[in-house]
Amino acid sequence: MQKNFTQLENFGHSLSAPSYLIKPTTTDEISEAFSIAKKLELTITARGAGRSYNDAALVGGGIVLDMCGMNAITEWDPSIGLITAQPGTTLEQVWQKVVADGWWPPVVSGTMTTTLGGCLAANIHGKNNYKMGPIGEHVVEFTALLPTGAEITCSPQRNGDLFYAMISGLGMLGIFTSVTMQMKRIHSGLLSVDAFPVRNLHEHLTSLLDGAPNYNYIVGWLDGTARGKSLGRGQIHATRYLNEGEDPNPQETMKVSNQVLPPRIFGVFPKSLLHYFMSPFMNNLGAWGINTAKYIASLRKHTFRQSHAAFHFLLDYVPNWEYSYGRGGLIQYQSFLPKETAEDAWQEMLQLSHRNGLPTYLGVTKRHRPDKFLLTHAVDGFSLAMDFKVIDKRRAELGVMLQEFDKIVIQAGGRFYFAKNSETTAETAQKFYGEETIAKFKKLKKRCDPKGLLESDLYRRIFE
């Protein structure tokens, strides 16, 4: 078992914390890490691929369990689409295992680098959340090691309370050791995408709402630099699976080699260098230029076919793109609002960002529906994710603005997702989770982790 002391960062490179890093490769080694933590009176948190934008996988002065060493796919049954894998297995490994057999993960994040353990702990959503729910709804069973030493198996029928609390539980009740999931049948390696522009926030949200039932996935890009009558303009990508027979050669399009993203742009320029060329544009003027050019380019309504990987993992096209934000990194702020209040609340937030001279450089919208998980972030409405550049001398101002956003969201009956926001306080969390939910979670925490061994910086921020 590897151990060392290191400074770890969040995905956006806007936070960091010194920790002891332990890389277990077996459940026994996780158990050993719990013993070390108890002996040294340290707290402990699991880390998957470290793709959370906030402090979910950091614990200052504690032990971080790097789960990436436990990444074997232990069972795959292509006749029924059931996969079992260790928690450090990435979504990339999963889709590459199943796609050629005509299956695809039912829910994926916007990057394929995330691990199953991280995806369950956050209960990730995809661009199909309004239809397929979060990833937890496709988990048939998982096993986990609790800090008490108990190894448990959970499914909706067995230990149901822990099933619905550990999925979404931010890694604070136990460590996932194995996950069994149902994949989704596909009949082609391609998707059919309708791309069309939306001129303002009202049209944007109406298109998501009206379009969603007719498609398998829907997602919007929002130009966070547009103002006035164009506030909230952008482009919608509404996407559907191909039916059996629509793709003349599905065996070919479902090959992994026809899904993977090319390593070079135009066959020449290495994508890994692209972020250096993006850096000079990461300021208000550059972001306005890029967003405006993108909007103009999106004015042509068109339909095209795209591989599953290219559609879902657009952000992976530019490896290390987050470095283009410079030394201070970025903060992603994602709010979830009911469909009745979203437009007014986001109008207020976008206008506030312009008044402060702190526009979002990238905005992404999605359609959602509620789910049964204890720490759910979803609503019957929409989400808007906004990326903000962190400039050292304006960091405090940005923090104050995001606190203002929190107030607007709470007032509008919204929720937050703790794979993202890094400024939200315990008081705000209590308001949207509600006292009953927090009490239920804390009761389970006492049962699974009576000595409070599992603790992340996020947990300290929102629960203590």
Ligand SMILES: Cc1cc2nc3c(=O)[nH]c(=O)nc-3n(C[C@H](O)[C@H](O)[C@H](O)COP(=O)(O)OP(=O)(O)OC[C@H]3O[C@@H](n4cnc5c(N)ncnc54)[C@H](O)[C@@H]3O)c2cc1C
């Ligand atoms: C470019 C990008 C796009 C994204 N797109 C989306 C999206 O579309 N939808 C979405 O929902 N999210 C999205 N995310 C967020 C991401 O999916 C979540 O933050 C996810 O939790 C990251 O997984 P990870 O393996 O990196 O986990 P980490 O960030 O390392 O950890 C996340 C949480 O999981 C816990 N954890 C990790 N492993 C275990 C384990 N074995 N047992 C118990 N707890 C564990 C950690 O303690 C922590 O609380 C995106 C992130 C990025 C960087």
